[in-house]
Amino acid sequence: MPHKPPTKEELEERKIVGIKDETITHVSSSDFPGHYPGEDHSWDIESFRRGFSVEFHQNDPFEASFSLIGIDASIANAFRRIMIADIPTLAIETVFINNNTSVIQDEVLSHRLGLIPFKGGHEGLHNFLKWWRKPTDESEINNSYYDNNTVSLRLEIQCEHNEKAAAGETDPTKLYKHAHVYARDIEFCPVGRQDKYFSGADTIAPVNPDILIAKLRPGQEISLSMHMHKGVGSDHSKFSPVATASYRLMPVIKIERPILGRDAEKFMRCFPQGVIKLEKVTKKEAAKKGSGYEGHEGEDKAVVADPMRDTVSRECLRHEEFKGKVKLGRRRDHFIYLVESTGQWESDAIFLESVAHLKKRAQDLEKQVQNMVR
């Protein structure tokens, strides 16, 4: 029997992960050589280029949502993992405590300081600042700090009684001066060429100035200095440039047979708002034999409006009246990313950097393989 090439519908169908009421089917992709007899699915840059597209849904400085369409899960997951663990950021790494008489312990205080996200001039952060490596000889450590690998910060704060407080005041923030220590109290101490890269609007400062670091009472004091270094999320999550970097697959809702009247309204309520909308059955549809709309002119019918907003709760599969009328699924090659930046990078720049990073890694591997076979 000669091979019949697949129709467009069949090709579309192959991309869908089936979601039944209690099972999930067709989980793995099948577009690889040898899976379909007589079809060539070997990877080809031209056919990838034809099938691939990027679509932005939201692009705010600190939150971006976009779709990569026509890409394999392995690559999509690589981008996600690189964004979380391999994009470098600057964070507090060492804390030198001169005095800390607050109730919060030195170790806990240091840990809290490390987790504060900082921002600064992009040119300085991404190009001027280099990696700091701990010298193998411990005694050489003081000669390893330079203006292009270490940023120095200070936190000096003392709590005192506020003489001007009204009698009978109970609010500690009014009763005492500096009862709360916030991230904005951290002071940046530029060294060497850092003045050039981190001044004015580009100064190194916490992204969120209102982060509470500690609480003090009169007589208590915190006096410390800090060193910031560049690092990656795989070393410690404080270096991760993203709060979340995740993806989900595009939901597919297929209404196979008409859902009408009160059923349509109930069907709409099975989904998050905006996923399903109601439309009136037109005269033309009602006139068509075998469409299921005969004699229902003017009634409401359920129509899929925006499947991307669906959470795929499968609620509609629990109800008897929708049995056989609806098919749920997800598109296996449509990844909807959500990237939320902690503030040091623009959220879309994090993704672009992850692409550059994967490319560089691939080129490094290519070089190594070439050396291996030589």
Add this chain to the structure above:
Amino acid sequence: MSREEYQVPTGSGSPTVGGGSFNAPAARDYAGEGGGAIHYICGDCSARVPLDKATGIRCQKCGARVLYKERTKRMVQFEAR
């Protein structure tokens, strides 16, 4: 570096870590005020109480008899992890 590995700086008073232009702010000198007297913290009013050999263990301000030692004057180094 964990706390156990930490080496006490040899130069008394001035921390050696962060040398060169990265000097941490110098530790304040608590002793040397009031000549020979050691300062304690009152357990009741948290005032700084200078005590020398002759005086009794008592806060001069509120008369409380519970006094605490002050925190070390040495710089302590931690990793922010």
